[in-house]
Amino acid sequence: MSQSRLGGRTALITGAGLGIGRAAALRLAEEGAAVILADRNEERLRETAALLGDAPHLAIPCDVTSEAQVADLFSAALAWRPLDILVNNVGGGRSGRIADLSLEDWEATMALSLRSMFLCTRAAVPGMAARGYGRIVCLSSGARNGTVWNAFYTGAAPYSTAKAGVIGFVRALAIELGDSGITINAVAPGPIDTELAGPYLRAMDEQGLEYAPSRMVPLHRLGTPREVADAILFLAGDEASYITGTTLDVAGGR
Template identity: 40%
Template sequence: MTGERPGERRTALVTGGGSGIGRAIALRLAEDGFATAVLDLDTEAAERVAEEARQKGHEAVAFGGVDVSDRPQVDDAVRRVRETLGGPALVLVNNAGVSATQGFLKITDESWNRIMAVNLNGPFYFCQAVVPGMKDAGWGRIVNISSSSAQSGQQYMAHYVASKAGLIGLTKSLALELGPAGITVNTIPPGFVDTPMLRDSEERGLLGGSVSHHAELTPVRRAGRPEDIAAACSFLVSEEAGYVTGQVIGVNGGRNT
């Protein structure tokens, strides 16, 4: 799979690309031949991932300090990506997200709004910013990284789950509207992937057991890897996936079927 056809060079934009799943996706898309923009709030993390891709001979540029919940910053970042990489972002992966664990009655307006701002408003802003360029090109791929918790529910995470469920709904609606323009929109809800966020939950005793314990309860008998999500994303942004849109592609080792 490649991001380049004869006479054509394509740019991929990955939010939250500085670590975990976002890092794996950014590196995979760079390997696939896309000129890859690695966006993250953490400037140093974004630069480390972009440099890692460049060391392997791929084209990647870091754009740090980007708060996806701030529309002016989003619009500016999309403009800078276009200017720096010489073309519009024709692949968008909305991966940036934040999590929180709170009893329902303890969720404050501030906490609710922050979760929604990053996890749902951010993808909305980025989609609005990149879709015009995709329409002009007659081709585009959008992949939204949601969460398996939006399919099953999760206690003490009502705000997080609601934001990710909203992202699934946004995906389905955009797929119907943008399909005639040559743009596909899909979502991957990862389940139990070994990331810094999962390990933090383990350390805080929020998993109800260790990562190893839960891996043994997973049908494939292991935790997911960020590279598992990146592989699915690689397919969804490829030419071969042009007939796949509006889909929820679970990558969870069989934990949700």
């Protein structure tokens, strides 16, 4: 494995059991980082850990929407190694048209994308600030501006709202943490061929829907988790040392 970019660094990735989170864990480990894997699905967590082989890693089951579980996660993580990089990958939501959405649908979506990001960032910042170094990367989405295929066919206001909130969070904290040695940025994926989203996105293409992803994205294809992980790697490394408060779109030109 290459040790040239993140050798000696430790990264914590939430939602590391699948998709973009798993790809980010593997990519950062390829570049020499020791990785802490967090996911509430223990089976998926074990699968990601197995893929890492002999690379230094620690797998911790955790629901990062729970304040108590996040406290335990960081206690265990920091007992293992000081934390240099945090990837707030957990997110998701419930679809539905606005008239049909329940308050539970709305709040569950805010918890996944916003509460989890707040809890983990709050836990990571003191140690990073004390050491004068930190890289925080949060996952937003092209949906922050409204994703046509989701909004038109199923309704997706909660998810779009939550992912727009990520941008405000990153912008405000970039200013707040500017003197601390910590940078915080966002990556905003477009339609990505993950295990969960890929079948749904490809089905729309196969049906020839007017607003299918392949029609709406200039590159006319789905992105891969690895392509998003490469963007996360860039923002997590020293090459992005003068970048903070920024959102990097990985969306095929959309």
